[in-house]
Amino acid sequence: MNYWPLLGIALVVLGFALKLNPMLVVTVAAIATGLLAGMDVFEVISTFGKAFNDNRIIAIVWIVLPVIGLLERFGLQQQAASLIQRLRNATVGRLLVLYLLYRQLTAAIGLHSTAGHPQTVRPLVAPMALAAAEKEHGELDAKLTEKVKAYSAATDNVGLFFGEDIFFAIGSIVLIQQTLVTYGYNLTPLDLAVWAIPTAACAFFVHGARLLLFDRWLRRTKH
Amino acid sequence: MITLHWLYALAGAMFAAIALLSALDRSNRKRFGNAAFWGLMAMSLLAGDRIGDFGNGLLVLGLAGLAGFGFIGRSSPATTSDEERQRWSDRLGNRLFLPALIIPATALLGTLLYNHTSLGGLGWIEPKRETYVFLALGVLLALATIFIWLRPPAVAPLQEGRRLIDAIGWAAVLPQMLAALGVLFAAAGVGEIIGYGAQMIIPGGSLFLTTAVFGIGMALFTMIMGNAFAAFPVMASAIGVPLLIRYHGGDPAVVGAVGMLAGFCGTLMTPMAANFNLVPAALLELKDQYAVIKAQVATALPLLIINIAIIYFAAFR
Numbered sequence: 191m192n193y194w195p196l197l198g199i200a201l202v203v204l205g206f207a208l209k210l211n212p213m214l215v216v217t218v219a220a221i222a223t224g225l226l227a228g229m230d231v232f233e234v235i236s237t238f239g240k241a242f243n244d245n246r247i248i249a250i251v252w253i254v255l256p257v258i259g260l261l262e263r264f265g266l267q268q269q270a271a272s273l274i275q276r277l278r279n280a281t282v283g284r285l286l287v288l289y290l291l292y293r294q295l296t297a298a299i300g301l302h303s304t305a306g307h308p309q310t311v312r313p314l315v316a317p318m319a320l321a322a323a324e325k326e327h328g329e330l331d332a333k334l335t336e337k338v339k340a341y342s343a344a345t346d347n348v349g350l351f352f353g354e355d356i357f358f359a360i361g362s363i364v365l366i367q368q369t370l371v372t373y374g375y376n377l378t379p380l381d382l383a384v385w386a387i388p389t390a391a392c393a394f395f396v397h398g399a400r401l402l403l404f405d406r407w408l409r410r411t412k413h
Numbered sequence: 414m415i416t417l418h419w420l421y422a423l424a425g426a427m428f429a430a431i432a433l434l435s436a437l438d439r440s441n442r443k444r445f446g447n448a449a450f451w452g453l454m455a456m457s458l459l460a461g462d463r464i465g466d467f468g469n470g471l472l473v474l475g476l477a478g479l480a481g482f483g484f485i486g487r488s489s490p491a492t493t494s495d496e497e498r499q500r501w502s503d504r505l506g507n508r509l510f511l512p513a514l515i516i517p518a519t520a521l522l523g524t525l526l527y528n529h530t531s532l533g534g535l536g537w538i539e540p541k542r543e544t545y546v547f548l549a550l551g552v553l554l555a556l557a558t559i560f561i562w563l564r565p566p567a568v569a570p571l572q573e574g575r576r577l578i579d580a581i582g583w584a585a586v587l588p589q590m591l592a593a594l595g596v597l598f599a600a601a602g603v604g605e606i607i608g609y610g611a612q613m614i615i616p617g618g619s620l621f622l623t624t625a626v627f628g629i630g631m632a633l634f635t636m637i638m639g640n641a642f643a644a645f646p647v648m649a650s651a652i653g654v655p656l657l658i659r660y661h662g663g664d665p666a667v668v669g670a671v672g673m674l675a676g677f678c679g680t681l682m683t684p685m686a687a688n689f690n691l692v693p694a695a696l697l698e699l700k701d702q703y704a705v706i707k708a709q710v711a712t713a714l715p716l717l718i719i720n721i722a723i724i725y726f727a728a729f730r
Contacts, residue, residue, distance in 0.1 A: 191609065195601040199637055202594075206684060212691075213583050216590045217474065220597045227601030232467060234597075237469025241596035243461040248589045248688075249454065250420050250545055252578060253427055254516060257555045261513055261574025263493050264563055265502030272502065296521070305517060307693040308577070308613045313513060314610030316697055336699050337708070343693035344681075344708035350689075351677040352716075355670065362642060366669040369646050373654045375665040385670035388727075392719045397712045 198223030238366050251308065267317045282338060283405035286345045287398045289315050293349025298356035306350070307343060311335060316342040327412040336413070341404060345397065352393035353387035377390045416539040418462075420549050425458030431575045434568070438488055443693035447579065450476060454586065473593070480583035488579045492571040505563075512558045516551035523547030551726065569606030581695050588688035595643035607634070607647045615652065620661050621725060627652040627719035631672050632679030632713075639685025641676030657728065675720040681713035682706060 195348050198219045205215030217238075224234030258266075293305055319342045323330055330338065355362055370377060428451045435441070436448035453475050480486055493501070502509065511538060524544045527533050538546050556570055578585060615623055625650060634644035653672055657663040680686045684703065694702045701707070 191606060192602070193606055195598070195603050196606055198598065198603065200600065202685070203637060211481040212587055212687065213477045216587070216594050217477040219435065220594045223601045223603065235470030235474070236466035237600055238593055238597055239468065239473055241593035242467040242473045242589060243457065243466070243469045245589050245592040246458060246461060247545070249458060250424050250549070250714070253424050253549060253552050253664055255577040256427065256574035257516065257552055257559070259577045260556070260559050260565060260570050261509060263565065263569065264505060264509060265498035265574055266509050266513065268499050268502035269505070269507065295603065296493060307696050309516065311693060312696045336701065336704055339697045339699060340671060340704035340708040343705045344540060344570035344712070345699060346693070347681060347689050347705070348712055350678060352674065356672065362673050365642055365645060366673055369649050369725060370654070370665050370669050375658070377666050377669070381666040382670040385667050386674060388723055389671060389674045389716070389720055393712070393716055396715050396719070400712055405650055
């Protein structure tokens with residue numbers, strides 16, 4: 191067996207550890223892996239190019255940026271902040287628990303691309319969470335501001351990852367199904383999607399509990 | 414029929430306009446680097462099917478070179494000041510949310526209507542891509558609404574879009590690069606090698622240890638490759654199918670579905686999953702690019718243990 195292509199993985203790990211530019215790390219690792227597997231330079235570059243071209247769907251999400259930027263121009267972030275400041279009893283933690291639930295439920299019915307970091311977290315959730323924190327705890331320093339923003343983004347990820355697989359017509363479910371078929375296990379997507387539900391419920395309770403604890407932690411830190 | 418290529422054309426046109434505006438932006442010292450970078454993205458989206466695999470490969474090398482050797486820089490297109498924004502916000506109030514809600518509402522209602530009425534039978538849209546198509550429609554409707562209502566300068570959406578995409582920079586392209594890297598790993602047979610190695614380190618017979626190595630392996634390989642999709646075929650061929658399903662008689666649905674979710678726990682803990690962990694840090698202008706990962710670790714680790722427990726208790730009844 192030719193073990194040399196494993197060096198490609200080592201290059202990725204090393205490149206990231208040295209904080210080299212990830213675009214370069216990935217490119218060098220891809221070319222090295224192909225060459226070590228015995229492809230010639232032309233074949234490696236062509237394979238890499240074809241794979242990039244086949245994954246263009248990933249670039250589509252950026253078409254929302256002009257709308258978000260335009261609304262920011264007219265004060266969207268300021269308005270999100272002022273809206274939440276008028277809501278009584280909305281702590282950061284409770285606000286993010288509600289967003290977690292919203293994200294899991296919409297992802298579970300296949301609407302995972304309707305929310306996300308450019309679409310909802312930057313223009314809505316993060317400013318709302320910051321406003322909620324400042325309403326309860328007063329002006330936040332740079333470190334706490336950063337923490338509240340990071341928790342907003344984290345909540346979006348957790349909600350997405352542990353909601354989307356309940357929807358059966360999604361890439362990961364199709365991939366599991368196709369992989370298992372090659373070993374003779376022919377499952378329906380629904381068989382698999384049902385088993386995403388227990389983890390989804392646990393994710394809600396684990397992350398939700400952390401968000402409520404974050405509230406308590408903020409209270410202790412600021413008062 | 415509306416296919417993904419319509420969406421590629423829309424996104425490509427946007428990137429082409431951003432490239433042009435970048436080239437004209439004299440305030441940005443690296444304006445030609447930015448123009449070349451977004452220009453290549455436009456070319457990929459508009460002409461990717463016509464320039465051949467090798468042509469696409471050269472295009473990717475160009476993107477990596479421009480990003481990796483510091484040829485692109487952040488721009489600062491003219492926009493409104495914080496004071497102006499506050500005044501607009503005071504004047505417009507909560508109505509400002511409506512255009513933002515048009516995008517998800519269109520994607521949501523469009524997908525539901527298309528799939529649950531006879532509309533879907535007409536075959537207007539490429540199957541399984543409806544949500545993306547309605548997302549794009551929502552973007553166009555939102556833009557039209559803003560123009561009719563607030564009458565911004567004609568070039569404003571592109572300049573504001575450029576402001577945001579330049580703030581993200583090359584991180585906007587990295588996820589697509591990682592997907593391509595996964596394909597190359599597969600073509601080089603990396604999966605088979607890992608599978609062979611993993612099988613050798615499992616202590617024979619212990620169901621619990623095998624389950625744990627499967628779950629932790631999914632998380633670790635996902636962390637290394639930034640993608641649970643790349644890790645799953647490797648761990649399935651290494652441990653999932655031969656040991657958990659065949660030797661121990663596990664339920665393939667539980668092993669497969671929950672195994673993938675164990676991988677997602679890894680996604681929460683790795684900078685390689687740039688679009689989930691690094692892009693938001695850039696979008697939210699965080700100083701620590703790992704701040705989002707740090708906020709996720711204490712959720713990911715307990716969930717990984719829970720996933721291993723679910724496989725252990727549910728797959729072998």
